[in-house]
Amino acid sequence: MGTTVIRGGLVITAAEETNADVLVEDGRVTALAAHDSDVARVWAESAGRVIDATGRYVIPGGVDAHTHMEMPFGGTYAVDTFETGTRAAAWGGTTTIVDFAVQTVGESLRAGLDAWHAKADGNCAVDYAFHMILSDVTEDTLKEMDALVDEGVTSFKLFMAYPGVFYSDDGKILRAMQRAAGNGGLVMMHAENGIAIDVLVEQALAAGRTDPRHHGEVRHALLEAEATHRAIQLARVAGAPLYVVHVSAMEAVAELAQARDLGLPVFGETCPQYLFLSADNLAEPDFEGAKYVCSTPLRPKEHQAHLWRALRTDDLQVVSTDHCPFCFKGQKEMGLGDFSKIPNGLPGVENRMDLLHQAVVDGHISRRRWIEIACAAPARMFGLYPRKGTIAPGSDADIVIYDPDAAQVMSAETHHMNVDYSAYEGRTVTGRVQTVLSRGEVVVDDRSYTGRAGHGRFIARETCRYPG
């Protein structure tokens, strides 16, 4: 692979903004130098390729630490394959995904992980890694956790929701946390009190409240907060760090903030849907609300300000997508007349970097905070930093040339995700991905796709590198 110089742009990392040219050699960043410096001129003269980034941002490729490609769920499958989903990720400026391999109840972690390797191997447009979903905590699976950490699958998701599917009781959760405390793994928690929620689901359906908006009501914010509190206490008892996924309720944010104020190694992620959408979308007529059914659910608008503030104060560290797309036709429609049968999940892997740039435009976060929550923090949290998540000598040349002034309208007509609707249909945002490099290879070239299935490699991760 030859030498590439990215010239004339504003390089933004989580740490600093610099007017610098970037030298890429053999898939890695090797040096940065001031625009028009002697050294940068020499690079440009001898480079195999010079990319003009004048007037553009030069940012690290996004790291989306929460995706579900081809995930079996709710009697169907998430419709993006690793091929279509990682291509869409590239289009949206995300160059690494961390997807969730699933353990089937009664089977080993190894069988689940092997199945996910088989789905992804040779099909990805950008690099990928795996977390492991623990659906069945037994003596055997606890032992298997150690082996997975050794092979770079260093985080484990457990569910306090979905009884009979992924649910683990408190004893199982405690055991898994104790194991993670010993092997350096990070427990990721879906924090909702699923036992109580199932009672409310049953009552709602019996009373004829069957529309999608009731999905949000039965998955009560206090049941997210309660589970978050319980997960934190269990992690404290186990002496393990904790990462709470898809935080949506302000009451859950308060639990995380309180724990962090005590100095506990407790971390949290939210997702664009909780920042930009609300329970109003779940109430859209003609079953359209089904498009927005996910868990934790979209909340009333007043929760959004608390999420934004937590992202500024670092009480939430990461924004991931929880990309889990189901088509409206034929899949979301499975829940017509019974909201509990609507497959849970939203598409978003292509939209995250742009929506968060819009948050910069709107004044919610700074440019560097954008890069922190979308690139650097997820890379640190999941043992990918500084290989991913920054632009520095030695890091992989996963780089996005971003046009901060271009306007775009989000739509299913133009997106690249394999799903028949956009959760952000018709929304205009300022900013757009122009060119994307993955390990030095141009995969999106001035808004033309030049990538290929099989370019993306599995990345064995280190353990969590987050301070605290």
Ligand code: URP
């Ligand atoms: O609704 C969601 N979030 N679907 C994906 C599975 C999960 O719980 O993350």
Ligand code: ZN
């Ligand atoms: Zn979840």
Ligand code: ZN
């Ligand atoms: Zn998820």
